[in-house]
Amino acid sequence: VNNPGCAGAHPDRKALANPSSGQPAGTLPGSVGKGPVGWDSYRQLDQLPALRSGTETRDFDSTDPAQTNADFDHPLRVTADGQYVIAEAYGPGARLGMELEPKISTNGVGISQEAFLTPCR
């Protein structure tokens, strides 16, 4: 697995392989717990307002950081093989992101894209 984001991973990472482990049983009195996490956020809309401890939502875009109108060519980084990384996030034991491969031809600009969730080992 091509996973440069995991380079330099700390050996203690293995201890974090299961993010749900080590959670104390139960929730605080009066609370309803952390609510749905990840895809379940979309499956359980009645839990919309729940705050989720230990989880985070990240959003990325490739708009112009200078806030003019150059909303192109602003990936987070470009990999050695030319993939544009436009989203990348790290959690315990995993890396999540999306890469685009720009393809320029006489017919214009096209892209192929790949979303990935890869374990760090």
Next chain:
Amino acid sequence: MPLTGNPAYNPGIEGFANDTTGTCRLFPAEAISFGQRLPFTIQHGSVDDVASNYSSVAFWYGQPTYSTQVADSVDTTDAASRQSHNYKVSGDTVSSLSSGFPGEFASVPVALGLDTASSAISFQLAINPANDGVRLTRISDQNLSYQTANVYINGSPAGMWVEPWNNPDYRWLNDVFEIPVSLTRGQKAINVQIVPMTGVTGTSVWTAAQYEATVLTVPFTDKQSPGVVADLAATGGQYHFGDHKR
């Protein structure tokens, strides 16, 4: 599930004088942090240069059973704050930076002290023992991308903090790291250790102007008085911000 929608559109026919459109945006998974108000702005035109006639409505779904509480913060370049939070680092560089936070007020410069280091940083923050986890927020300088560090809470590994963002034009960033409840429940304070590493784009330093601990907890009554609002003299310009310190 559609998170954005364009349920109605009229190109300016059938009695409509203008190109008329209706759009919606849902945020099911994004628990957007806010206090008493939530500014939601829309860019009209390619560089926000088109006047638009519109009305909008926002629905906020909340619950009275869960809350967040700002517990403590450390100013990384203030001697007294460093001392009271046992802030320790070696080989760091203290500087000052005046720049903007990206977004609506990007053009408003904010001047803060900045600590830059490539060796381990540690500090202590008070928290509420009755918590369901703690959110650590850093104000960082995003001039260099992929700042990367391992985080330890009271000596236990809490994960890797990676910030991919890079913006040399508007350099300040609010950057969040969630600390699992297993490392924070029952604790009156946490010792945070941040060990910088070299990120995938070669950045080997870690930057911070401030760290703030926000506790996830049950609702509470905030009895702490806000501090005196200073610097309210208007000098002419588009925006005026007071210096509001607790």
